[in-house]
Amino acid sequence: MEHKRPAKGSYIIRDHTFTLPDNRRLLDFEVRGLAAIYWPPEELDNALNIARCESGLWTGAWARQGEDSRGLWQLNVWAHPTFAMYNLGDPQINAYFAYQLWSNEGWEPWTCAHTLGIV
Numbered sequence: 221m222e223h224k225r226p227a228k229g230s231y232i233i234r235d236h237t238f239t240l241p242d243n244r245r246l247l248d249f250e251v252r253g254l255a256a257i258y259w260p261p262e263e264l265d266n267a268l269n270i271a272r273c274e275s276g277l278w279t280g281a282w283a284r285q286g287e288d289s290r291g292l293w294q295l296n297v298w299a300h301p302t303f304a305m306y307n308l309g310d311p312q313i314n315a316y317f318a319y320q321l322w323s324n325e326g327w328e329p330w331t332c333a334h335t336l337g338i339v
Contacts, residue, residue, distance in 0.1 A: 240290060240309030243280025251277055251292065254311055258319035266327060266338050267293075267318075273332035280309045293318035299329070 248268060255267035274294035275281035283289040288304075289296045291314035297304040300321065308314050327333035 239278065240280035240282050240307075242309055243278055246277045246279060246292070246311060248272075248277070251311075254292075254315040258315055259322070263322075266333070267322075269336055270327065270330050270332050270338070271318075273336060274330060279311050279314070282309075290314070293321075293330070295321065296329070 251271050252264055252268050255264050255271075259267045271277060271292045274289075275292050277292065279292060281291060281294060283294060287296055288298050290303075290308035292311055293314055295303050295308050295314060295317055297308070300317075303317050306313050306317065308317070321329055327339045333339045
C-alpha cells in the first residue's frame with residue numbers, strides 16, 4: 221500500500237478512546253521544546269509532526285485497540301514492555317523513550333511516520 225503525504229497543515233490524528241491521568245493538550249512550541257532536548261535539529265519537524273499525528277499533542281493519549289500505545293509519541297508497551305513501568309503520560313518521560321526508540325530504529329516504528337511520508 222502506498223502512503224500519501226497529507227496536504228501541508230493537515231494531519232491525521234489517531235482515535236484515542238482512553239486517556240492516561242493528567243491528560244492535557246500541549247502547544248506546538250512545548251512539544252518542539254521537548255523534542256529539542258533529545259533529537260538533532262534536523263529531526264525536530266519530524267518529531268513534532270509525528271507527535272501531532274499520533275496523539276494530537278495530548279499527553280494522555282492511549283490507544284488500546286489491538287495495541288497499547290501511550291502518550292505524545294504513542295509508545296507501544298506491547299512491543300517495548302520495559303516502557304510500561306514508566307509514566308508515559310508524562311511528556312518528558314515520553315519524549316525520552318521516544319528518542320531512545322528513534323535512536324535505535326529511526327521513525328520506522330511510528331504508524332504516522334508512514335502516513336506522513338517520513339519513511
